Amino acid sequence: MRILIKGGHVIDPKNSIDEILDVYIEDGVISEIGKDLEYGGLDTEVIDAKGMVVSPGLIDMHCHLRDPGFEYKEDIESGTKSAAKGGFTTIACMPNTNPPIDNKAVVEYIFSKAKDAGYVNVFPIGAITKGLKGEELSDIGELKFAGVVGISDDGNPVSCAHLMKNALKYANMFDLAVISHCEDLDLAGGGVMNEGLMSTYLGLKGITKAAEEVMVARDIIIAEHENAKIHIAHVSTKGSVELVRQAKRRGVMVTCETCPHYFSLTEDMVDGYNTNAKMNPPLREVEDVNAIIEGLKDGTIDVIATDHAPHHIDEKNVEFDKAKCGIVGFETALAVGITYLVGKGHLTLSELIKKMTVNPANILGLNKGSLAIGAKADITIFDPDEEYVVDVNQFMSKGKNSPYHNFKLKGKVYYTIVNGKIVVRDSMLM
Amino acid sequence: MRILFTNRKDLLGLKDMTADEINYILNSAQTMKYVLGQKSKKTPHLSGKSIVTLFYENSTRTRVSFELASKYMSANVANVSVASSSVQKGENLIDTAITIDKMGTDIIVIRHPQSGAPHLISKYVKATVVNAGDGMNEHPTQALLDLFTIKEKKGKIEGLKVAIIGDIEHSRVARSNIYGLTKLGAEVAVGGPATLMPKHIEKLGVKVYPSIQEALIDADVIINLRIQLERQKAGLIPSLREYSRFFGLDEKRLIFAKPDALILHPGPVNRGVEITSGVKECEQSFIDEQVTNGVAVRMAILYLYTKGGAGIENIN
Numbered sequence: 001m002r003i004l005i006k007g008g009h010v011i012d013p014k015n016s017i018d019e020i021l022d023v024y025i026e027d028g029v030i031s032e033i034g035k036d037l038e039y040g041g042l043d044t045e046v047i048d049a050k051g052m053v054v055s056p057g058l059i060d061m062h063c064h065l066r067d068p069g070f071e072y073k074e075d076i077e078s079g080t081k082s083a084a085k086g087g088f089t090t091i092a093c094m095p096n097t098n099p100p101i102d103n104k105a106v107v108e109y110i111f112s113k114a115k116d117a118g119y120v121n122v123f124p125i126g127a128i129t130k131g132l133k134g135e136e137l138s139d140i141g142e143l144k145f146a147g148v149v150g151i152s153d154d155g156n157p158v159s160c161a162h163l164m165k166n167a168l169k170y171a172n173m174f175d176l177a178v179i180s181h182c183e184d185l186d187l188a189g190g191g192v193m194n195e196g197l198m199s200t201y202l203g204l205k206g207i208t209k210a211a212e213e214v215m216v217a218r219d220i221i222i223a224e225h226e227n228a229k230i231h232i233a234h235v236s237t238k239g240s241v242e243l244v245r246q247a248k249r250r251g252v253m254v255t256c257e258t259c260p261h262y263f264s265l266t267e268d269m270v271d272g273y274n275t276n277a278k279m280n281p282p283l284r285e286v287e288d289v290n291a292i293i294e295g296l297k298d299g300t301i302d303v304i305a306t307d308h309a310p311h312h313i314d315e316k317n318v319e320f321d322k323a324k325c326g327i328v329g330f331e332t333a334l335a336v337g338i339t340y341l342v343g344k345g346h347l348t349l350s351e352l353i354k355k356m357t358v359n360p361a362n363i364l365g366l367n368k369g370s371l372a373i374g375a376k377a378d379i380t381i382f383d384p385d386e387e388y389v390v391d392v393n394q395f396m397s398k399g400k401n402s403p404y405h406n407f408k409l410k411g412k413v414y415y416t417i418v419n420g421k422i423v424v425r426d427s428m429l430m
Numbered sequence: 431m432r433i434l435f436t437n438r439k440d441l442l443g444l445k446d447m448t449a450d451e452i453n454y455i456l457n458s459a460q461t462m463k464y465v466l467g468q469k470s471k472k473t474p475h476l477s478g479k480s481i482v483t484l485f486y487e488n489s490t491r492t493r494v495s496f497e498l499a500s501k502y503m504s505a506n507v508a509n510v511s512v513a514s515s516s517v518q519k520g521e522n523l524i525d526t527a528i529t530i531d532k533m534g535t536d537i538i539v540i541r542h543p544q545s546g547a548p549h550l551i552s553k554y555v556k557a558t559v560v561n562a563g564d565g566m567n568e569h570p571t572q573a574l575l576d577l578f579t580i581k582e583k584k585g586k587i588e589g590l591k592v593a594i595i596g597d598i599e600h601s602r603v604a605r606s607n608i609y610g611l612t613k614l615g616a617e618v619a620v621g622g623p624a625t626l627m628p629k630h631i632e633k634l635g636v637k638v639y640p641s642i643q644e645a646l647i648d649a650d651v652i653i654n655l656r657i658q659l660e661r662q663k664a665g666l667i668p669s670l671r672e673y674s675r676f677f678g679l680d681e682k683r684l685i686f687a688k689p690d691a692l693i694l695h696p697g698p699v700n701r702g703v704e705i706t707s708g709v710k711e712c713e714q715s716f717i718d719e720q721v722t723n724g725v726a727v728r729m730a731i732l733y734l735y736t737k738g739g740a741g742i743e744n745i746n
Contacts, residue, residue: 197629203565319546
């Protein structure tokens with residue numbers, strides 16, 4: 001099976017490619033990149049990529065596949081279909097499953113199910129602590145050898161600073177990324193949205209930005225003292241961006257991610273008790289959105305991750321206080337990035353792609369995220385100019401919980417190629 | 431020509447009502463208060479209409495006042511209290527609301543501990559939804575009865591200085607009053623402990639004071655709010671004793687307000703905590719009359735919203 005991608009705008013930030021080129025795939029690997037490549041014969045599928053961008057397959061380092069345990073929200077099959085549709089070829093799923101990913105058996109289950117039913121590459125992220133309880137470290141070494149690409153307690157912050165310190169030191173031995181969901185639960189105080197004008201206006205309990213920033217500061221300081229690596233998940237406030245910026249200047253080994261909703265939406269989305277605008281950390285204010293964009297521009301923020309968090313409609317169609325936190329993200333992430341970052345002149349396409357390919361790959365230690373000759377062909381082809389209206393009912397994900405329903409976005413994925421196999425063709429899942 | 435009352439199906443809050451709509455209810459409540467003063471308190475206004483009160487929180491005055499308001503106007507009334515309903519069997523809010531709706535209910539009066547609950551069910555039911563208090567969001571019928579009482583005693587609302595004092599953060603009464611009073615042209619001052627003051631409240635068009643004395647200066651009306659014991663447990667105030675000492679409404683603090691300042695409280699009152707018994711009983715206090723006015727205002731609301739039709743008729 002050979003594939004020739006003709007005439008596309010090839011953007012590979014890692015190899016500084018940003019021009020019209022052809023890409024030739026043979027036996028699942030990229031065999032040639034160049035101008036006007038010749039057809040390889042009858043068994044070569046030719047993709048006309050004129051007017052489209054050909055990029056390394058997108059990598060999402062933060063998603064929830066809900067499998068095992070919550071298959072009514074999403075499973076590995078539906079989640080990877082959704083990822084493929086959104087242009088992702090590799091995703092790393094968080095451990096808050098049931099049972100959680102705190103042991104080898106669950107890691108193996110995920111790999112085996114992804115192999116059978118998955119549409120993209122799936123790598124689990126292990127739990128920092130047993131049962132995500134924040135009490136004892138999980139068997140981190142065993143998890144690493146089973147194949148996890150990072151550890152995190154995700155939604156359950158590691159509240160004990162001492163335990164976090166040990167997790168950083170221990171994981172560092174295995175060169176494993178520690179991904180921290182930064183939230184001081186006491187400060188968050190059971191809030192359900194950002195503490196600001198909108199929480200006052202709606203009579204909802206607010207979460208102070210300090211709840212996030214105190215924990216970002218704590219983790220940075222611990223990482224600095226231990227000379228260990230730390231990755232801060234879903235940065236949402238101006239203060240957090242500044243903390244990471246200063247830490248990077250001091251040489252702390254800190255990296256961080258944000259999500260599309262934190263640079264495109266504000267707390268105003270919650271008006272009308274919109275539970276599809278409820279997530280943790282919550283949507284913030286205009287000054288935060290601007291600071292996130294600034295952080296993306298100056299490199300303080302390394303990665304754009306989706307925090308894809310599907311929920312069943314019955315978990316969202318309830319009182320705001322009771323509604324589950326989180327939104328789906330695979331099928332809108334790229335378009336939100338193009339519309340709100342590239343379209344508004346904040347980032348070039350190449351800079352955006354870098355934060356969705358090679359940067360997350362480096363943090364997770366994956367040899368992916370570029371179009372190197374000889375590399376497995378993980379490729380995304382999209383039209384950066386095509387506008388469309390988001391319709392959640394068209395999502396491949398079981399979760400329809402997106403605040404972008406009916407939004408007009410720019411940037412449509414046409415092909416997703418995973419390990420040399422076309423899984424999305426002409427925007428249709430194969 | 432008929433005057434258009436509203437084209438809204440529901441009464442969810444004063445936040446989204448116009449000054450005209452508010453005034454229309456206040457005027458109509460005046461007629462209802464007259465009815466309440468009669469020996470035989472029975473009118474046929476709601477004959478053939480069905481009203482269900484659905485209360486997820488305890489309540490004495492609001493629930494009874496809605497029930498009596500309905501009965502005085504000959505409506506059929508049913509009361510659902512959560513303790514003895516299918517909610518105990520795990521039924522969710524929307525399903526409960528739809529069930530009640532399908533029994534031919536014209537108005538569902540709902541109280542719920544979570545903000546936005548009335549807004550949620552209003553999307554699923556044909557009946558008019560009247561918010562009888564949702565979480566920390568709004569308590570519109572309480573604010574309307576406060577506005578009615580102020581107008582009755584002061585003859586107007588525009589230009590008055592109204593001080594709202596106490597736990598603003600958790601108070602749906604405060605929020606509804608802020609929207610209503612500012613829409614009708616009153617000047618609103620809020621005062622209370624900083625730990626009970628919601629963020630950016632000033633952006634709702636009120637002046638914020640850290641001490642209640644300052645908030646009370648030259649006030650024409652004082653709305654004193656209930657402080658709940660749970661706030662102490664949550665670490666928001668040190669003790670009820672300290673609260674009373676620094677934020678309670680007593681004779682000494684009352685001096686800062688105008689001599690004829692009207693004193694209101696939504697009840698239930700914690701005597702000796704947010705207000706002294708002396709102030710509660712003084713002749714400037716209309717706390718008991720508020721309760722009577724509450725029935726009149728709710729009669730007006732039930733009547734106007736079942737007529738609902740006022741808007742539709744007007745199109746012809």
